[in-house]
Amino acid sequence: MSKLLYTLTWSGAQPTVADIEAHYHLDHADIDHDYGVVLIDPQAQQYAVMLEESAVERISGSRIERDPGIKGPYSNPPVEPFGLQEDER
Amino acid sequence: MTIRNVIVELKYTAALAASAQAGEETGLGMNPNALPAIETLQYDPTFSPVPLPKLVHGTHPNGELFDSMAAVSLDLAPSQVTYLVRGTIDDTVAEAVSAQAAGDSDVVNIYSDVAISPMIVCPGSAAVGTDLDVERLLCTSAMHSSGMDGSGVLVAIVDTGVNMAYLNSKGKTPTFDAARSWAWSPTVTPGSAPVDHGTMCAYDACIAAPRCTLLDIALLHPISAPVGGTIMSALLSDAIRAYNHLLGILTAPPRPGATVSMVVNNSWGMFHTSWDFPVGHPGNYSDNPAHPFNVIVASLERAGADILFAAGNCGADCPDGRCRGVTANTIYGANSSASVLSVAGVDTTRARVGYSAIGPGRLTTQKPDISGYTHFRGSGVYAADGGTSAACPVVAGVVAAVRSRRPYNPTDSSTSPAAIRSLVTTTAVDLGPAGYDYSHGFGVVDGCALRSRLVPTLPPIDICVRFPILCRLSICDRFPRLCRPIDIRLPPIPRFPPIPPIGPRPGLGMDASVQAELQDLASYLQNEAEGDGLSADEIAYLVGFLDGQSNAPSAPPPPFESPRHKRKHDDCGC
Numbered sequence: 001m002s003k004l005l006y007t008l009t010w011s012g013a014q015p016t017v018a019d020i021e022a023h024y025h026l027d028h029a030d031i032d033h034d035y036g037v038v039l040i041d042p043q044a045q046q047y048a049v050m051l052e053e054s055a056v057e058r059i060s061g062s063r064i065e066r067d068p069g070i071k072g073p074y075s076n077p078p079v080e081p082f083g084l085q086e087d088e089r
Numbered sequence: 090m091t092i093r094n095v096i097v098e099l100k101y102t103a104a105l106a107a108s109a110q111a112g113e114e115t116g117l118g119m120n121p122n123a124l125p126a127i128e129t130l131q132y133d134p135t136f137s138p139v140p141l142p143k144l145v146h147g148t149h150p151n152g153e154l155f156d157s158m159a160a161v162s163l164d165l166a167p168s169q170v171t172y173l174v175r176g177t178i179d180d181t182v183a184e185a186v187s188a189q190a191a192g193d194s195d196v197v198n199i200y201s202d203v204a205i206s207p208m209i210v211c212p213g214s215a216a217v218g219t220d221l222d223v224e225r226l227l228c229t230s231a232m233h234s235s236g237m238d239g240s241g242v243l244v245a246i247v248d249t250g251v252n253m254a255y256l257n258s259k260g261k262t263p264t265f266d267a268a269r270s271w272a273w274s275p276t277v278t279p280g281s282a283p284v285d286h287g288t289m290c291a292y293d294a295c296i297a298a299p300r301c302t303l304l305d306i307a308l309l310h311p312i313s314a315p316v317g318g319t320i321m322s323a324l325l326s327d328a329i330r331a332y333n334h335l336l337g338i339l340t341a342p343p344r345p346g347a348t349v350s351m352v353v354n355n356s357w358g359m360f361h362t363s364w365d366f367p368v369g370h371p372g373n374y375s376d377n378p379a380h381p382f383n384v385i386v387a388s389l390e391r392a393g394a395d396i397l398f399a400a401g402n403c404g405a406d407c408p409d410g411r412c413r414g415v416t417a418n419t420i421y422g423a424n425s426s427a428s429v430l431s432v433a434g435v436d437t438t439r440a441r442v443g444y445s446a447i448g449p450g451r452l453t454t455q456k457p458d459i460s461g462y463t464h465f466r467g468s469g470v471y472a473a474d475g476g477t478s479a480a481c482p483v484v485a486g487v488v489a490a491v492r493s494r495r496p497y498n499p500t501d502s503s504t505s506p507a508a509i510r511s512l513v514t515t516t517a518v519d520l521g522p523a524g525y526d527y528s529h530g531f532g533v534v535d536g537c538a539l540r541s542r543l544v545p546t547l548p549p550i551d552i553c554v555r556f557p558i559l560c561r562l563s564i565c566d567r568f569p570r571l572c573r574p575i576d577i578r579l580p581p582i583p584r585f586p587p588i589p590p591i592g593p594r595p596g597l598g599m600d601a602s603v604q605a606e607l608q609d610l611a612s613y614l615q616n617e618a619e620g621d622g623l624s625a626d627e628i629a630y631l632v633g634f635l636d637g638q639s640n641a642p643s644a645p646p647p648p649f650e651s652p653r654h655k656r657k658h659d660d661c662g663c
Contacts, residue, residue, distance in 0.1 A: 074380050078325075
């Protein structure tokens with residue numbers, strides 16, 4: 001299944017994946033453990049996570065969707081080098 | 090009416106010959122009334138006739154075996170020379186004009202005068218110059234001799250990975266910090282990547298910053314390409330992790346004596362809006378400062394990093410195929426963030442390369458910010474270090490060199506990333522239309538100007554001219570440094586106790602002009618000498634000299650003369 005990029009705010013110390021699972025009642029498989037919980041803005045205490053698309057569908061209308069601190073999904077486009085194309089193949 | 094520029098070839102006349110001669114000497118044109126009248130032809134009166142010698146084809150002794158041009162000579166006899174003038178005709182009657190010209194005994198022919206312009210560098214064009222040209226254009230020798238060489242600065246190459254062995258084999262020997270490097274997969278060893286795009290970027294950063302400390306942030310990795318082969322790629326979510334790693338370095342408690350200056354090079358980005366959510370969607374990347382990657386870029390900049398992004402290769406003249414023909418508004422997302430320097434590309438003749446993306450930017454209108462050199466023979470990874478990919482690390486290296494002299498200090502706003510961006514853009518060599526433009530930004534990065542700004546040359550100090558009395562002591566023989574320009578800043582020296590006012594002791598009868606000069610010298614030593622870079626020894630000697638003068642019993646002390654350099658008293662050895 002594809003994963004979707006979300007952000008959340010979390011006051012206090014840096015949360016773990018387990019913290020997020022427990023707080024939002026997510027299953028273990030709902031969140032990308034390899035990706036983890038990635039700090040993106042220390043001032044706003046904002047973090048990025050990758051959620052399984054199926055989980056997002058399942059929890060529609062649940063606590064995670066009603067939390068104003070949760071935002072997403074965000075675009076996760078590919079990026080490529082800006083070298084000359086013939087050099088890159 | 091359609092106007093066509095034309096060149097008109099005319100037969101010799103004495104008036105034409107005289108006008109050509111005068112034009113060569115004065116630059117003036119000629120009177121159009123003296124030229125043959127042709128229907129609709131308007132001569133350019135500012136253009137002086139240009140003589141065109143007649144080609145005479147001879148006979149080669151070996152017949153047709155050799156190039157017939159080898160037997161060509163020029164006939165410069167006035168009657169054989171023709172003259173070129175220029176003008177415009179009404180293109181709708183061009184055939185009639187040509188017919189009339191053919192029947193005019195004074196006209197040889199009329200030719201089209203097409204507009205020409207410099208060849209634009211495109212993908213596939215041969216390299217223009219080498220990295221040695223880039224060094225010369227950036228004044229790297231002067232930068233490096235002034236300590237602007239990347240020392241003490243982390244340069245993060247966020248790319249395909251760096252091959253340090255290759256860099257070393259090419260003479261680039263920056264420090265490599267493996268411990269603080271990062272890779273997209275734990276199976277990848279930083280510093281040992283296959284020689285590719287990232288190694289080119291590292292090489293180009295080292296042009297201006299050879300003594301930097303490289304961080305290999307191996308983000309881009311091989312995936313299957315749509316048509317054949319592989320290309321290096323990543324998802325933006327991977328880039329968020331890479332930036333989180335860099336943020337961790339900057340926000341960690343500093344190690345004793347460790348640097349906090351970090352320059353981050355990003356020669357990559359998104360090529361087409363179809364890769365993204367639509368503009369207006371809350372999850373969009375290209376136009377949305379709230380996208381998590383744009384957020385973390387701003388966070389890293391707030392933590393003190395100088396972040397540079399290539400503007401991209403969707404320039405209108407010869408865009409990358411991945412742009413799918415879209416060449417407007419192609420500086421997407423973080424590549425156009427207000428928190429970064431967005432870098433366009435020019436070749437070593439300072440001509441914009443045709444693929445360099447043109448602003449405005451998506452997140453910030455005034456993008457790109459600056460141009461860097463590209464499309465030169467450098468790293469040897471490719472035939473040319475090209476794309477805005479190469480321009481970006483060239484500028485990143487210059488920023489790292491600047492940071493060697495102006496390290497980041499969170500308590501000093503003059504060292505903020507915004508201040509460094511301003512410094513780099515305000516010292517750039519303006520290109521294209523005067524002032525900022527969307528093709529070149531503020532112009533091409535100028536290491537020479539940055540060096541002058543950060544390491545100003547102090548005015549020459551000539552104490553012997555300022556204080557002629559010292560000539561009597563041959564002071565410049567003893568302290569020759571006093572009498573030559575000082576162009577380096579010396580470390581601060583301890584302050585000396587205030588020098589008491591100098592004045593004649595009662596009855597000594599010191600000359601008033603000498604007294605004034607000594608007081609001037611005392612003031613100089615107290616207030617200016619340290620700033621001028623005089624050493625503690627030199628100041629101490631002069632203080633001692635003043636003391637000796639103020640306590641002198643009557644006449645000035647006998648002149649000090651160097652045993653090796655005895656000079657006349659009116660020559661202080663400067």
